[in-house]
Amino acid sequence: MRLTVLGSGAGLPSKERKTQSIILDLIPEINAYFLIDVGEALQHQLLHTNIKSRKINHIFITHLHGDHIYGLPGFLSSRAFQGGENQPLHIYGPKGIEEWLEVTFQISGTHLNYPFYVHEIHDGMTLSVEGYQVDVRLLDHPIDSYLFVFKEPDKEGSLDADKLKEVGIRPGPIYAEIKESNTFEHDGITYNTSEFLGPVTPGKKIAIHGDTRLIKDSEYKRLIENSDVVIHEATFLDNESEKAHEFGHSEIHEVMELFKSLNIDTTIFTHISNRYDENFLNNIKQKLPEQTYIAEDFFSFQVK
Amino acid sequence: MRLTVLGSGAGLPSKERKTQSIILDLIPEINAYFLIDVGEALQHQLLHTNIKSRKINHIFITHLHGDHIYGLPGFLSSRAFQGGENQPLHIYGPKGIEEWLEVTFQISGTHLNYPFYVHEIHDGMTLSVEGYQVDVRLLDHPIDSYLFVFKEPDKEGSLDADKLKEVGIRPGPIYAEIKESNTFEHDGITYNTSEFLGPVTPGKKIAIHGDTRLIKDSEYKRLIENSDVVIHEATFLDNESEKAHEFGHSEIHEVMELFKSLNIDTTIFTHISNRYDENFLNNIKQKLPEQTYIAEDFFSFQVK
Numbered sequence A, B: 001m002r003l004t005v006l007g008s009g010a011g012l013p014s015k016e017r018k019t020q021s022i023i024l025d026l027i028p029e030i031n032a033y034f035l036i037d038v039g040e041a042l043q044h045q046l047l048h049t050n051i052k053s054r055k056i057n058h059i060f061i062t063h064l065h066g067d068h069i070y071g072l073p074g075f076l077s078s079r080a081f082q083g084g085e086n087q088p089l090h091i092y093g094p095k096g097i098e099e100w101l102e103v104t105f106q107i108s109g110t111h112l113n114y115p116f117y118v119h120e121i122h123d124g125m126t127l128s129v130e131g132y133q134v135d136v137r138l139l140d141h142p143i144d145s146y147l148f149v150f151k152e153p154d155k156e157g158s159l160d161a162d163k164l165k166e167v168g169i170r171p172g173p174i175y176a177e178i179k180e181s182n183t184f185e186h187d188g189i190t191y192n193t194s195e196f197l198g199p200v201t202p203g204k205k206i207a208i209h210g211d212t213r214l215i216k217d218s219e220y221k222r223l224i225e226n227s228d229v230v231i232h233e234a235t236f237l238d239n240e241s242e243k244a245h246e247f248g249h250s251e252i253h254e255v256m257e258l259f260k261s262l263n264i265d266t267t268i269f270t271h272i273s274n275r276y277d278e279n280f281l282n283n284i285k286q287k288l289p290e291q292t293y294i295a296e297d298f299f300s301f302q303v304k
Helices: A042-046 A072-079 A097-107 A161-166 A174-180 A218-224 A241-246 A252-259 A278-286 B042-046 B072-079 B097-107 B161-166 B174-180 B218-224 B241-246 B252-262 B278-286
Strands: A002-007 A021-026 A032-038 A056-060 A089-093 A116-120 A126-129 A132-138 A146-151 A183-186 A189-192 A205-209 A229-233 A266-270 A292-294 A299-302 B002-007 B021-026 B032-038 B056-060 B089-093 B116-120 B126-129 B132-138 B146-151 B183-186 B189-192 B205-209 B229-233 B266-270 B292-294 B299-302
Touching (some): A002 A042, A002 A266, A042 A072, A056 A072, A072 A089, A089 A097, A097 B097, A229 A252, A241 A252, A252 A266, A266 A299, A278 A292, B002 B042, B002 B229, B002 B266, B021 B205, B072 B089, B072 B097, B089 B097, B146 B218, B229 B252, B241 B252, B266 B299
Parallel strands (some): A032 A056, A229 A266, A266 A292, B205 B229, B266 B292
Antiparallel strands (some): A002 A299, A021 A032, A126 A132, A132 A146, B002 B021, B126 B132, B146 B205, B183 B189
């Protein structure tokens, strides 16, 4: 599992930063990518990666501001000519996106050659996508903006061969049969399979925020605590919390302060305003705690 | 007057070519730019030029295929934050664009801080834009696609001081008065001002095509003949005229053949498919006649 920020900018792109797009690479796990938000020029950014657009089968839209969606029509159209034929695609986003895509494709005479489905999201729902649980939570922004918390399925422990040998069962096809059942018999004794399994490996938990003011309620904290990675916006980097709140955004230091108590392994800040120059950003970066990053375009993180 | 191709690609962008956008720089003439088509990432391309988006006050859309319009919402939104406040903007394009922009801005919660007007175009109309005559002609493509022929106003000849001296009028404020009248009197004689003016300088004529099959009718030829610059699509470069026609496009050699008899000063080909590599393109470029170009992104041409 790898996270790549393809567009790390805020509302206005800069030479260095496109607007928001984030890729969750699940090729090793399920041979697919999840794409979160589709800023303008996402299809251009993809040309500089080895990501095949036909393998992006699930798109999650945090909110409908233009810097998070204006790359969607172009991406969907081009995908049709890039091996996407007959490769179904699902879009999960707020009310309005289906109507917009319909009008867009109607006026531009676009006919996709693959089935695509739009799923309207709302606060508190839980999606099940290719075995991943995706919790959806409304954030605090001038228009409805959502958090997605992706939870990978836990991995069952492997069979403990030593323990099985202790009760007289030697390795062989029987091991597969045992693993598939809850109980098994040997020499007239019934055993619970669970007693012969190693520890469960918990699935990774990744929380990706849409634009938002800082949220502090306990339900929110519960959703993101113990995450392996949290991606949060940091439209303000310079202690201007009040201004951040006024415009429906967050300030990086207040977010870090909140996260201290939530046992978050890695924090990635993105949605970086074009008013900060590289010197200013480098200065902030040098003071970040461990496992905390400010993304640039193509920033990539292997989730271990 | 300068023409710059900001996006020279066809339907699918490549690493080297964005989709279609063309700038007609009229800063020296009217302190404004005309923009023809707005492919995705136009606002990103502008960041690599010295063009101020607030000075783009007139946008002409050849047709509604996505590769010609998907950069429009992002450009319009960003312009509001780039000094565009209260700077009116006019869009001339086929039926459907106004509805699309309305839905786009409604779902994305966008409120532009400048007045903008959408003017629906149709075959045969002539627009008058900042003193420029713009003839609009329907081309031949699977959806309505248009040619725009921009005609700069002719420049009146300057007053011939020698001739005026011959009839006894010495330089002074009187010259300005003479120039503003059709006739003037001196020593009891009435003169026609036109007799004292140097030759008229004809305005430049620039023809910019939307996607199209080759057109050959006489009305079309009349529209583009004697142009200073014609921009034409060349989605096919390899003698595949039949295929070009099948998909509603043109093949470069057939276009050049037609243009031979039309007294066109300069021809610029654009809308270059991503299936041609640089070697292939260089080979074609070497065989082009004089004053004939294949555009790349940021190709720029001073119209003399």
